[in-house]
Amino acid sequence: EVLARIKMLLKMKELNAKLRIAYTNLGDLTSFAGEIIKSFNPFHFDFIDKIDRLVGQVIRQNADMAEKPQQVIVAILGETKNWEWYQYQFILNKLQRHPLKLDLQHHLELPIDNPQVVFYNEADLEKSEILPIIRKLESIPIRVSNIVCYLSPDLCFLAVNYGGEVSSYEASVLNSLVMQSQFLKSIAKQVQETEDAFAYAVYILANAAEAHDEDTGSHLVRVGEYSALIAKKLGMPETFMKTIRLQAQMHDVGKIQIPARILRNPGKLNPEEWEEMKKHSLYGAKILGDHQRLKMGKTIALSHHEWWNGKGYPNGFAEKDIPLPGRICAVADIFDALTNDRPYRQAFSNKEALEMLEEIRAEILDPELSDLFLENFKDVVAIQEEGREDRWKKYKLSTPDYDQLIRR
Numbered sequence: 520e521v522l523a524r525i526k527m528l529l530k531m532k533e534l535n536a537k538l539r540i541a542y543t544n545l546g547d548l549t550s551f552a553g554e555i556i557k558s559f560n561p562f563h564f565d566f567i568d569k570i571d572r573l574v575g576q577v578i579r580q581n582a583d584m585a586e587k588p589q590q591v592i593v594a595i596l597g598e599t600k601n602w603e604w605y606q607y608q609f610i611l612n613k614l615q616r617h618p619l620k621l622d623l624q625h626h627l628e629l630p631i632d633n634p635q636v637v638f639y640n641e642a643d644l645e646k647s648e649i650l651p652i653i654r655k656l657e658s659i660p661i662r663v664s665n666i667v668c669y670l671s672p673d674l675c676f677l678a679v680n681y682g683g684e685v686s687s688y689e690a691s692v693l694n695s696l697v698m699q700s701q702f703l704k705s706i707a708k709q710v711q712e713t714e715d716a717f718a719y720a721v722y723i724l725a726n727a728a729e730a731h732d733e734d735t736g737s738h739l740v741r742v743g744e745y746s747a748l749i750a751k752k753l754g755m756p757e758t759f760m761k762t763i764r765l766q767a768q769m770h771d772v773g774k775i776q777i778p779a780r781i782l783r784n785p786g787k788l789n790p791e792e793w794e795e796m797k798k799h800s801l802y803g804a805k806i807l808g809d810h811q812r813l814k815m816g817k818t819i820a821l822s823h824h825e826w827w828n829g830k831g832y833p834n835g836f837a838e839k840d841i842p843l844p845g846r847i848c849a850v851a852d853i854f855d856a857l858t859n860d861r862p863y864r865q866a867f868s869n870k871e872a873l874e875m876l877e878e879i880r881a882e883i884l885d886p887e888l889s890d891l892f893l894e895n896f897k898d899v900v901a902i903q904e905e906g907r908e909d910r911w912k913k914y915k916l917s918t919p920d921y922d923q924l925i926r927r
Contacts, residue, residue, distance in 0.1 A: 562714070564707035567595070569700045574607045575614050576696060577678060585682030590661060594624060594675040606659070619659070626651035627670060634671035634701070636694045638685045641665060652677075669697045717812070718765055725768040728775040728803075738855055739768040744902045745851030745892075746844075752891045753847075766816035767848045770823050773803030800824050800833045815844050823848040826883045838885075846885040850876075850892050853884070854899070869900070 554572075570593055579587040591607040604619040628648065639647045641664045647653075653663050656679070665685045669676040676697050681689060725739050747764035774782060777799050781792050788796060803820030807813045822836065822845025829837030857872040867875070873893065880889045892899065 561707040561710035564704065564711075566700070566704050569703065570595070571614065571616065573696055573700050574616075577693065578607060578609050578614065579682070580609045580612075587681065588667070588678035589680040589682075592619070592623075592656070592661075592675075592677040592679060596673040606661075621655060621659075623652055623655055624675065626655065627675065629670055629672055629675070631672065634669060634674075634694070634698070636667070636669050636690045638667040638687070638690045639665060640684045667693050669693055671701070674701065721765055721769060721816070725770075725772055728769075728772040738859060741855050741902060742770065742848065742851045743767045745855065745899065746847050748895065748898055748902065749847045749850060749888055749891055752895050753888070762815050763819075763844055763847060766813065767819055767844070767851065769803070769807065769813075769816040770819050770848050770852055771799060771803065772806055772816075772820055773799035773801065775806070776802040797824070797832050818842045819844045819848045821845070823852060825849075827885055828882050831883070841885075846888055850884055850888050853879075854892070858903070869896075869903075 574591045574593065577587060578591050579585070579589050589608075592604065593607065594602050594604045596602055602622070602624050604621045604623060606617045606619050608615050608617075626649075637647075637649070639649065644650065644653055644663065644666075649666070649668065653666075656663055661679060664680050667678045667681070667685050667689050674697070676693065678689075678693055722739065729738070743764045746767040747760045750760045750763050777796060781788065781796055784792065800821055800823075804817050807817040807820060809817075819842075821833070822842045825831035825834065825836045825841040825845060827838055827841070827846075829835050831841075854872055854876065857867045857875060858869060860866045873896070876884065876889055876893065880886050
């Protein structure tokens, strides 16, 4: 009776210890999930970094963590459909990751759809379906006494050598942790796909508006890249640079409502035609509407024809009253328009275009932005389309003729 009572007390002590560990793990899981979600950025999602953090949460870091695995083996299916294997250990108070040259996935029956979590203790290993994996690990050498495996079509996570026997509890904890990272990876992929679709829709809309121009696609991309370059040199945040790179491409989207006979006119526009051409700024703003995602595009469409001296259109804004995105795009658009062929003239050389920019500095363009553009002209040249033959005619620039020159 005494022995039975002692055994019962020892069993109760063991269960209490496991309960405390379970509560601790539950708290750790909650904290880890909160940190992961707080730092989640779908546009800069680094899956291997998330795996590193996950392993740091799972792996044994000192002798007091006997309930955790001593090592972790991870395999990730890359974009090229090649598996990359890594071994994790906690050595000298630091988590270390080393690549493994193993093709263990050939010895695994990976699930086609839903992930699978299995666990084995030493007594079960010889009869398990993962015995070939055990033999491979022993060749590294890693002697396996127990193991918990998370298996999916694109991720394998093997937690090896817990301090005691493993059970469905350890399998459940590992599954919860890995699923968090897999979930965030899926969300990041979906967000990026949505963002790519949005960018493509913007490009198609902008391209349709300038279908009269054979070089429209390249022109739109260059204007976006020049605008992003100016924004970068101005010290603007990365989000601003990314947005203006995309939405500056819609600067002339309003031209979709301008008659083709005006857009393709090889000669000088008459006053009536010119007044109609100038309306494309207002048309563009109306087309883009009030959606928050297109706010910068609308601003650019409406303001990139405003002049620094207040003589532009449609509102006659001057200097800093002109929104910054419009001032940036004006520099980019003017330079690209000058250095590329148009139906009514041939392209100017870079040298002549720069001379023209100097002439209209502080009259049409923001002088600070013009200077930034000129100071970083090597970067501008790198963006320009390679292999284009510069052809131009001598043209005496004068402010009254300026808009006619580039048909803005």
